[in-house]
Amino acid sequence: MDDSRWFVEPAPGAGCSIGLRISRRIEQVKSPFQTIEIFETADFGHLMAIDGCIMLTERDHFIYHEMLVHPALLTHPRPGRIVIVGGGDCGTLTEVLKHPEVESAVQVEIDQAVTALARRHFPELARAGDDPRAVLHYEDALLWIERAPPASIDVLCIDSTDPVGPAKGLFETDFYATCLSRLKPDGILALQSESPFLYPDLVKEIHGRLAQAGFRERLLLPFPQPTYPSGVWSVSLASSLTPLGTFRMPTPSLIPAPRYYSAGLHRGLIEGLPELFQKLL
């Protein structure tokens, strides 16, 4: 292996790494918040990395984005007003806007450079920002959420980086409590909740904090993510009133149809979450 041709991400404190063969680095931007790089990979299309961590590749990002969005939006009875925290690449926004019930989708990303780079190198995602229902804000989501009117959001998607650096505050009990108060009473919080295989204690902690913040219902949805550490990742749903064990069937209006998400798998995870993950809750 010629090291110079591989992008290698060691998972912090977890003794494993993922490598992607690259043909070249296309662009590097040092923003006020982080270093963002775009690579051309040999087999995974474009790759965006932030501070050395793989954020998304063209080949497999759809799994993550579908799982962060569809379970939550199909569980909520009328997902009209959506807020996305983070998600500057607009992949989450893209999936949100496929739901015809959505009236507005506000994306609050701290780092405008992420979206600017997505516009150049993941244009199929960034064009979601041009949808008339989409509003893009660039500011600290912690402050934005503080200012949001109480009980104003149907579904809040936290599409954050890992709990280090700028995203640390997005994993705190206080933030979850603020989210709960900004959600309508039947609102749903959906968050990326890291690898339940690699970081079971962290997932346990996240669910503990969600409970502490007042989310009575919680659901862990693991899924494969080839370019994230260990290849297993998770999304968590949380709500105060809305039961998370039933959901609406996806309709043909979800276009293009999901490639990973399916109602059968969703139900399978509700009814048969592996014991390995069940014990974290």
Add this chain to the structure above:
Amino acid sequence: MDDSRWFVEPAPGAGCSIGLRISRRIEQVKSPFQTIEIFETADFGHLMAIDGCIMLTERDHFIYHEMLVHPALLTHPRPGRIVIVGGGDCGTLTEVLKHPEVESAVQVEIDQAVTALARRHFPELARAGDDPRAVLHYEDALLWIERAPPASIDVLCIDSTDPVGPAKGLFETDFYATCLSRLKPDGILALQSESPFLYPDLVKEIHGRLAQAGFRERLLLPFPQPTYPSGVWSVSLASSLTPLGTFRMPTPSLIPAPRYYSAGLHRGLIEGLPELFQKLL
């Protein structure tokens, strides 16, 4: 990253790699068939690698072994006589013997050195060989299967290495046809069928060959496998008469209880295989 402390496996022709941090190599054996190495990893327990490919680690092998065994044995109405092709580490045998219906489990591994090393470094698996229902043969499974009486096997598990080197013949139509004739009419074939994410064409080919060999029913079961390339792997079931869409519920006699396999997930994959994988069939 200090390269000397990492075991890195690049996935052939797939532009990605997996790395495991190691503290030392415990043992290396060059058998007549392959080079087998045992490492102590930092976070995944013992690692067995064959010809540079990760075979199993203490931390995550249970997912693969549970998925190769439980769906097949719970789908077969009376899984009495089981044959395992390959599987020298005895992990598959361990899961097979948890089923109280099993009367005999024959393991046909070409390389005795694999089992000898498992006995030293994965003793919790290799002790399955001491079960009175277990019979261990060391020879080429292609020849063993040829000699097996027709219609004599309930479930045949192919726990092979990748389709290069000694295992190549285990992925051929002729071999599948021989397997079908040695299975009882209601018998089930279960095989490790590689990564459906990384090698979709190979999975398509395997299912095409199974159909060509006369297996009218086929099922693809993907699952996460953190230490196999891409973190997504698959098992396929195939049968001639037995429907693969229903199965018996696991009973408390499966001890210790599966940590990954669950009836809910099994049903979820039958009813909602992601479109990404569905299109390979």
